[in-house]
Amino acid sequence: MSGLSVTAGGVYLGVPIFTLDLSTTLTQVPVAVNGAFDALEATFIDLGVPPAELGEIRAQFDDALTGIEDFTSEFPAWIPVPLIGGGIEFGLPLLVIDGIRISGGLLSENLVRSISSMAGFEIPQPLADFDLDIGEYEGNVTANLEFSAWALSTEVVKHLDLLILALNLGAGLNLIGGEITPQITYDLPPEMEAGVAAALNALHLDELAWSAFALHAMIGFEVGPPFLRLYGDVRWTVPLSQAE
Numbered sequence: 001m002s003g004l005s006v007t008a009g010g011v012y013l014g015v016p017i018f019t020l021d022l023s024t025t026l027t028q029v030p031v032a033v034n035g036a037f038d039a040l041e042a043t044f045i046d047l048g049v050p051p052a053e054l055g056e057i058r059a060q061f062d063d064a065l066t067g068i069e070d071f072t073s074e075f076p077a078w079i080p081v082p083l084i085g086g087g088i089e090f091g092l093p094l095l096v097i098d099g100i101r102i103s104g105g106l107l108s109e110n111l112v113r114s115i116s117s118m119a120g121f122e123i124p125q126p127l128a129d130f131d132l133d134i135g136e137y138e139g140n141v142t143a144n145l146e147f148s149a150w151a152l153s154t155e156v157v158k159h160l161d162l163l164i165l166a167l168n169l170g171a172g173l174n175l176i177g178g179e180i181t182p183q184i185t186y187d188l189p190p191e192m193e194a195g196v197a198a199a200l201n202a203l204h205l206d207e208l209a210w211s212a213f214a215l216h217a218m219i220g221f222e223v224g225p226p227f228l229r230l231y232g233d234v235r236w237t238v239p240l241s242q243a244e
Contacts, residue, residue, distance in 0.1 A: 164225060
């Protein structure tokens, strides 16, 4: 974990960042997508799609799966997740400890949309909207994305001040969590709905969540006059429990 903040009077406002391990998820994506393709192919067979057209569809599936495998093999296993947050420090007049700091951050799709809108960039709503035309069957599918990520930390801190510079040393606990919830809606012929539902079920879209509880050691630096400083820190974490 790391972060960059502006601090004044023991109050911190900034961007905490944690890293998310996607290594296990990336290995599961091609398997899940292949299962979804198999469910769709079985549906097309039941619908009596001609063999020639079915072969073209299967070839498109295979090409898409190859692309997904290439993408997941090249995608970084660890990605940074920036949050919007802050913290507050309560002073403790002790010899070894100068204060207790509580901090946290949050990111969600609504927050991202609000920031993008203020920057003059509108994110499509829904993210995807496309029509299907498979033989005599037509339909429409829309896709959207809801997500949230958050982190909460508490730590004891020691300050070493040197005029306009300061070194922070600390140790504490982190609680991190989040989830991604794809929203897929479709308007399809009744005979296709069961197959599409099976394909979506094969993707396990309701299992995209993570959480972790960890110990951390922290080193931070402050630059600026005592009343307003730029603060950055790095935290080394040791997970006590985690799930994804």
